[in-house]
Amino acid sequence: MITGDASYIKKINRALIIREILKEGMISRADLSKITALTKATISAQAADLLEEELIVETQLEHSAVGRKPIMLSLNAEAGYALGIDLDFGQVSFMLSNLSGVPVFTETIPLDTEDYTEILQLLIQYITACQAKYSESRYGIIGIVIAIHGLVTTDETIQYVPRFQWASVDLKADLEKAVGTSIHLENNANLSAFAERAFIHHQTDNLLCVTLYSGIGLGMMMDNKFFRGHDGFAGEIGHMIVVPSGIPCACGNQGCWEKYASETSVFEQLSERKQVEPVTYEHVRNWLEKQDVDTQETMEQFIYYLAIGLNNMINMYNPDVVVIESELLQLYPASLPKIHSHLHSKISHYRELTLSGMGHSSCVMGACALAISRFLDVPVLNLPYGNEA
Missing domain, CATH: 1.10.10.10 (Winged helix-like DNA-binding domain superfamily/Winged helix DNA-binding domain)
Incomplete structure (x- = not known):
C-alpha cells in the first residue's frame, strides 16, 4: 500500500x-x-x-x-503537442506528436554547418514557429526534448559532441532564454531506449538499446529509469576495447568496439575494398542481392565483433530485452540468428534480443515520448505504435 x-x-x-x-x-x-x-x-x-x-x-x-x-x-490527445528534435551531424530531424505519441508531422532539414551559433538560430526559428502554430490548442507545445549525439551531463549541459567538436556548451540555457520555455536535452541512445520501452516493449523493466550508426551508443532503462552514471556519461560502450592494440580510435584508445562493429566501420571497409566513395545502404543492398563475396565477408566480420560486445554488455547488465538498431542488419538475411549463434556463454542471461523496427525515427519518437511523460507526470508510458495523425 x-x-x-x-x-x-x-x-x-x-x-x-x-x-x-x-x-x-x-x-x-x-x-x-x-x-x-x-x-x-x-x-x-x-x-x-x-x-x-x-x-x-x-x-x-x-x-x-x-x-x-x-x-x-x-x-484528449489534441490538448497539446510534444516537439522532439534529433540534432545529428549533417541533419536535424523534427517530430511533433499529440499526447498519445502519434506523429502529427515530421521534417528533416539538411545541416551544412557545425557552427554552434548558426545551429542555435535554426533551432530557435523552428521552435518559435511551432509555438505560434499550435498556441491555440489547450496546452500548446507541452514539452521540447532534443537528442544530442554526444555527452550530456546530469544537469543537461553538453560536455562534448564529437562530430560537431562542441565542448562545454549550454544549449539548454541559450534556447530557453530565446524561446521562453523549458528545454530538455538527452543523449540520443537513451531516447532510442525510451522509445522502445514506451512504444514497443510494454512489459519490460530493464531494456538496453544499442545504436550502431555513426558510432555505437547504448541507451539503458533500468527499473524503467535512465541509467546515466555519476556525471551522465554512462553508455559510451562504443569505446569498450574488444581488440587490444587494435585500430586507433579518436578517443585516444586502440581497438574500440565501434571501430569494428558500427555501421560506419562497415562502410569504411567496403569503401576500401570496392573503391566506392561514399558507400550507401543501397550499395550494400545491391551487393548482397548479388551475393558479393567482399560484402558478405565484411558483414560476417561485423556480426562477429558485434556479438563480442553484446556478450560483454549482457553479462554486465543482465537485461530483460536487448534491442539493436541497425539498418545494415535489417538488410542482411538471418542476421539475428547469426548473432545468437555467437552468444553461447552459459552465464549470459537475457529474455529477448531483437532488431528494432523503428529505425532512425526511434530517437526523435523517444524525444516526443519523454516530453509527454514529463508533462503528464507519468514515468512509465505505454503508447500506441504504428499510427499516424
Whole structure:
C-alpha cells in the first residue's frame, strides 16, 4: 500500500489512472477501479479533475446490450503537442506528436554547418514557429526534448559532441532564454531506449538499446529509469576495447568496439575494398542481392565483433530485452540468428534480443515520448505504435 501525505498519494493515483487510460485507449470508470484497485470515489474525483483540465474526454459507447450505456474515458490527445528534435551531424530531424505519441508531422532539414551559433538560430526559428502554430490548442507545445549525439551531463549541459567538436556548451540555457520555455536535452541512445520501452516493449523493466550508426551508443532503462552514471556519461560502450592494440580510435584508445562493429566501420571497409566513395545502404543492398563475396565477408566480420560486445554488455547488465538498431542488419538475411549463434556463454542471461523496427525515427519518437511523460507526470508510458495523425 502506498503511504505518504495526501498530495503525494493523489499524484501517484493520478499517474496510475492516466497510464491505464493511455494503455487501454478507452476505458470506463468501473474498469479503471478494477485495474488500479482504487476506490470508485477516488476514480470519480480524479476523472472530474482531468475532465476540468481537458486532459481526458468522455464518450458514450453505442452498443445493443440491455442496460445503461457505459461512459468511457479517453485521453484528449489534441490538448497539446510534444516537439522532439534529433540534432545529428549533417541533419536535424523534427517530430511533433499529440499526447498519445502519434506523429502529427515530421521534417528533416539538411545541416551544412557545425557552427554552434548558426545551429542555435535554426533551432530557435523552428521552435518559435511551432509555438505560434499550435498556441491555440489547450496546452500548446507541452514539452521540447532534443537528442544530442554526444555527452550530456546530469544537469543537461553538453560536455562534448564529437562530430560537431562542441565542448562545454549550454544549449539548454541559450534556447530557453530565446524561446521562453523549458528545454530538455538527452543523449540520443537513451531516447532510442525510451522509445522502445514506451512504444514497443510494454512489459519490460530493464531494456538496453544499442545504436550502431555513426558510432555505437547504448541507451539503458533500468527499473524503467535512465541509467546515466555519476556525471551522465554512462553508455559510451562504443569505446569498450574488444581488440587490444587494435585500430586507433579518436578517443585516444586502440581497438574500440565501434571501430569494428558500427555501421560506419562497415562502410569504411567496403569503401576500401570496392573503391566506392561514399558507400550507401543501397550499395550494400545491391551487393548482397548479388551475393558479393567482399560484402558478405565484411558483414560476417561485423556480426562477429558485434556479438563480442553484446556478450560483454549482457553479462554486465543482465537485461530483460536487448534491442539493436541497425539498418545494415535489417538488410542482411538471418542476421539475428547469426548473432545468437555467437552468444553461447552459459552465464549470459537475457529474455529477448531483437532488431528494432523503428529505425532512425526511434530517437526523435523517444524525444516526443519523454516530453509527454514529463508533462503528464507519468514515468512509465505505454503508447500506441504504428499510427499516424
